[in-house]
Amino acid sequence: MTPLQLSHVDSAVIGVWRWQAAIATFIVAVPTFAFGPSIPWLWPLAPALVILCGGFLTWWWPALSYRHLRFGVDETGIAIERGVIWRSRIALPRVRIQHTDVSQGPLERRYDIGTLKMYTAGSRHTMIELPGLRHEDAIALRDALLAEGAGSGV
Structure with a gap:
């Protein structure tokens, strides 16, 4: 692997x-x-x-x-590393993603970037954000994560 x-x-x-x-x-x-x-x-x-x-x-x-915000996508899901002082790595399987949103504030619109928001079930990290994606890349990633993760996780 x-x-x-x-x-x-x-x-x-x-x-x-x-x-x-x-x-x-x-x-x-x-x-x-x-x-x-x-x-x-x-x-x-x-x-x-x-x-x-x-x-x-x-x-x-x-x-x-x-410098400390990175992400990767593969067939199993998405991984996000972030944090300057307290670093974390979040691995989110596609089958756990319930729905996604892409948002843009006024400054993000000016710079043509957006934030991908992924929602999961559970009590911790029910919404995971990935800021700083180009708006069209965020939309494409949102669609790809939902399309390929349409199968049941059971």
Whole structure:
């Protein structure tokens, strides 16, 4: 049995994640800079933390996340590896997939990528997401997983 070949998702997802982190940083930065001067002991430290943490999360973290997000598909199912600090590998057999969705938010539409969502029965990991696929690739993968997994798992 040959090992499953894993590949990266589309690198355009880095841009989406950077924009999402920049928006989140802006949401935190506005109250910090607006109300920070009224709290003297917090003022010198808070802006520096927002700038340093926001810069790291906006620029470097998306690239690290992309580097550690890989997936592979074979005749038995799909495997997803992810995680920068806490790494996980999810192996999902085709016969366990109940239904799938492909979603796109506004930023994902701008970059022409989507998120494949796979739903299974059970109490843990009932929805498994694979972000960062090109939209047409996500739709093709969704159709392939359902078409080939149409048989009964019993």
